[in-house]
Amino acid sequence: MSRLRAPDRNAWVSLAPALPVVLGYLPIGFAFGVLAAAAGISPFNSVLMSLIVFAGSAQLMAVGFITQGVGPWALIAATFIINLRHLLMSASLSPYMQKWRGAQVAAFSFELTDETFGVHSLRFEQGDVAPGSALRINLVCHLSWVVGSLLGVLAGGLIEDVRLFGLDYALPAMFIALLVMQIRGSLYLWVALGAGALSMLIWGVGLTRWNVILAAVIAAAVAAGVETCRKTRS
Amino acid sequence: MSQNTLLITILGMALVTYLPRFLPAWFLRDRALPPFFAAWLRYIPAAVLAALLAPSLLVEGGALNLAWNNLYLWAALPCIFIAIKWKSLFGTVLAGMLFVALARLLII
Numbered sequence: 025m026s027r028l029r030a031p032d033r034n035a036w037v038s039l040a041p042a043l044p045v046v047l048g049y050l051p052i053g054f055a056f057g058v059l060a061a062a063a064g065i066s067p068f069n070s071v072l073m074s075l076i077v078f079a080g081s082a083q084l085m086a087v088g089f090i091t092q093g094v095g096p097w098a099l100i101a102a103t104f105i106i107n108l109r110h111l112l113m114s115a116s117l118s119p120y121m122q123k124w125r126g127a128q129v130a131a132f133s134f135e136l137t138d139e140t141f142g143v144h145s146l147r148f149e150q151g152d153v154a155p156g157s158a159l160r161i162n163l164v165c166h167l168s169w170v171v172g173s174l175l176g177v178l179a180g181g182l183i184e185d186v187r188l189f190g191l192d193y194a195l196p197a198m199f200i201a202l203l204v205m206q207i208r209g210s211l212y213l214w215v216a217l218g219a220g221a222l223s224m225l226i227w228g229v230g231l232t233r234w235n236v237i238l239a240a241v242i243a244a245a246v247a248a249g250v251e252t253c254r255k256t257r258s
Numbered sequence: 259m260s261q262n263t264l265l266i267t268i269l270g271m272a273l274v275t276y277l278p279r280f281l282p283a284w285f286l287r288d289r290a291l292p293p294f295f296a297a298w299l300r301y302i303p304a305a306v307l308a309a310l311l312a313p314s315l316l317v318e319g320g321a322l323n324l325a326w327n328n329l330y331l332w333a334a335l336p337c338i339f340i341a342i343k344w345k346s347l348f349g350t351v352l353a354g355m356l357f358v359a360l361a362r363l364l365i366i
Binding site: 096108114189201241 | 274284294298300303315322333346348356
């Protein structure tokens with residue numbers, strides 16, 4: 025029997041974690057679209073990139089590379105390196121997906137970005153591990169990225185102003201909040217401070233594509249070592 | 259690069275982006291992990307977020323900027339305060355955006 029249902033209020037509430045990401049993705053996606061159009065990338069290819077690559081820093085890097093005339097293989101290799109950090113995020117969320125179906129894991133991974141990772145790492149830890157709402161949140165975030173890109177491509181020649189309303193600060197502010205909520209003890213605070221300092225250090229010596237992954241791997245490993253030592257001693 | 263070459267390149271970019279996102283989740287999810295590795299994974303979110311955040315707050319226009327005119331850095335202070343006080347993701351985002359917008363309006 026089919027019947028009309030009022031929109032499920034819970035479905036909307038479950039989408040709330042996507043809101044800060046959407047606020048950040050729309051203007052940045054827009055900026056990507058404008059820059060891609062200016063670099064001579066066709067509207068189809070620009071939107072396709074947002075649809076199937078879905079990685080902000082790699083896409084903006086690609087636009088720069090294409091303007092400079094860098095070849096396909098170098099572009100693919102650089103994309104691989106810059107996006108390798110997602111290995112860590114995927115590994116870190118994996119324990120929560122034990123009961124998910126294979127297709128759900130595959131779909132979720134497709135939309136795993138820095139931002140969606142931040143949101144889900146908090147939700148999953150709070151026990152919110154149902155695949156449905158996680159996939160819906162991802163879909164909304166992805167959609168806002170594609171729509172932002174499309175609008176940017178269409179706006180083309182117009183100059184973007186993502187600085188209006190401080191929208192460019194939506195994602196940094198979200199990362200701050202997510203990081204603060206991750207700090208559940210002194211060791212976590214040291215991990216954060218250590219990873220931040222290491223990231224700057226590695227960036228400072230010129231490894232600007234490796235700083236995130238190297239800093240995170242090292243800082244988390246040191247903390248895990250300290251924790252394991254403490255446990256075996258007590 | 260022609261648009262057709264670019265199309266193939268984008269497919270390649272999509273593949274090399276997807277594999278690191280997918281493979282760990284796929285292979286690790288139903289495995290019992292050694293305690294050290296499990297602890298490491300627990301610290302990864304804080305480590306990754308801090309490693310991403312530090313350059314986005316401290317680097318401006320490709321150079322380290324710790325001066326008063328680095329708005330991103332100083333806007334982090336009210337954000338940290340509100341995040342600790344209210345534990346609200348959205349409240350922190352709104353406060354950060356408001357702070358940045360007001361500072362630009364009043365100072366610049």
